[in-house]
Amino acid sequence: MTSDQILMATETAHPTLRAAVSGLPSYVPGRRSAGADIAALASNESHYEPLPAAAAAVAEAAGRMNRYPDMAAVELRERIAGHLAVTAGEIAVGPGSVGVLQQIITGLCDAGDEVIFAWRSFEAYPILVELAGARPVRVPLDDAEGHDLDAMAAAVTERTKVILLCTPNNPTGVPISHDRIAAFLRSVRSDILVVIDEAYVEYAEAGSGPDSLTLYREYPNVCILRTFSKAYGLAGLRVGYAVATPDIAEGLRRTAIPFAVTALAQKAAVASLDATGEMQARVAVVQKERSRLAARLEAQGWTLQPSQGNFLWIRADDDLTARLVAAFDQADILVRAYQGDGIRITVAEPASNDRVLHVMEAVLAAHAA
The missing domain is CATH 3.90.1150.10 (Aspartate Aminotransferase, domain 1)
Known part of the structure; x- marks a missing residue:
């Protein structure tokens, strides 16, 4: 190739996105x-104004927004742990539950691995899976608009790394009962992380869904995913968390974007727990x-x-x-x-x-x- 041809090729070349990114559907x-x-x-979203205690905490913390937040979110993790009767080592936080979910998929999935979830469910699921280079496996909802757990169990292969259970399911609102999830956990391999996504758990009537903490204590491959965005009214601040075994939780903290949960969000979440x-x-x-x-x-x-x-x-x-x-x-x-x-x-x-x-x-x- 002559110098002129090399120069022409250089002038016409341009950066390109990964194929996985170019083909992603946009989150709507x-x-x-x-x-x-x-x-x-x-x-x-919550149609209430922020909880007064949370608003006051944000106002007080705003004067220090020139400083980086605590990247380890120690105070918040300790307060969540006390609220749930677990240890801070079992808590990982992120920018909303969707941010923590990205940490989960990034931390567990290699290219070609599979993530199973019901469909239709939370719209970000397939986007995050494909972005990680993994393969989304959509399992249709049952006739009652809920998770078909038998079909989800049947969809498991040797490449399955994560299964997502959304309860109550978004957008259908249908929960998954405790007994059904317990039976499901007995039927799938223990090396598959089963994420119980409870973004709307506070709105659920008692007994309608699982006692996820009991399931977590019995099955080490369970991970609980929750958020302060919905019932606590902190959607604009972006803070969510996962409960997982210490080794998994540590991995999620390692895959987090540094300083992703702002100081304002951390203080507001702590204050919100006080105003439960x-x-x-x-x-x-x-x-x-x-x-x-x-x-x-x-x-x-x-x-x-x-x-x-x-x-x-x-x-x-x-x-x-x-x-x-x-x-x-x-x-x-x-x-x-x-x-x-x-x-x-x-x-x-x-x-x-x-x-x-x-x-x-x-x-x-x-x-x-």
């Missing part, structure tokens, strides 16, 4: 509100509204599965989904649509929920006409 966040009259029900009673009182109001909204929708003629999250799921084909989204848009209500599957509606305050009922009644009447 819930649409944001742009006006006072818009009901933002597309993201499963106030959080639970807010959750009780959401649970009451969830029941009221579901009962009214069923009375209108909609078919719903009982949800244990702070949202409701409406199964719908593409045509009905498009009708629903258009009607909600016209009514200045933002909901989350899943192409080919249906819509998810976050439970908000009574006035917004009443607006949802009005739209749903009108769509059903028009659809039946």
Whole structure:
């Protein structure tokens, strides 16, 4: 090759993304509100203002934001450990539960390894798996919109490294019972990490889902994943955590981005744990509204599965989904649509929920006409 040809090749070459990155689907966040009259029900955020104790902790810590946070998050890990009756060595934190999940997949999966999860479930699952070079294995939900654990067990191969169980499931709201998960754990290899993703556990009625801490103590291959983003109302600060055996938890801390959990987030999370009673009182109001909204929708003629999250799921084909989204848009209500599957509606305050009922009644009447 002549010098001119080399120069031409150099001038036309350009950086390229990895094939795995170029082929990734984009994570679709819930649409944001742009006006006072818009009901933002597309993201499963708390519709309460931050807990006063958390807001005060952030204000107090803001004066030191020129300093790096504690990378080991010692105080926060110790407080979470005390809250759950485990040790700080069993806790790993990250920027939201999705950040911790990325640490889990990065820490356990090599290229070509497999991660099994139900589908439809949390939209970030396949993205994080593919980004790590692993292979996502989607197992369809059962007829009750929940995890088909028998089919998930049957999907296990020698390359399976991680299994994700989302309870209550996002976006369907269906939990997995304690006995079913216990039986599942007895049926899969003990070298597979089974992650119980409980982002919405605070909204679940007692006994509807697993006693994950008991399962963790009995099965060392269990990892519990939780967040402060939902019921605790810290979605804007990004802090979540995992409970895992000390060796796994240490690995998750090693794979974390340095200083990913800010000092403000750490202080707010600690203060939130001190205000757990106030959080639970807010959750009780959401649970009451969830029941009221579901009962009214069923009375209108909609078919719903009982949800244990702070949202409701409406199964719908593409045509009905498009009708629903258009009607909600016209009514200045933002909901989350899943192409080919249906819509998810976050439970908000009574006035917004009443607006949802009005739209749903009108769509059903028009659809039946």
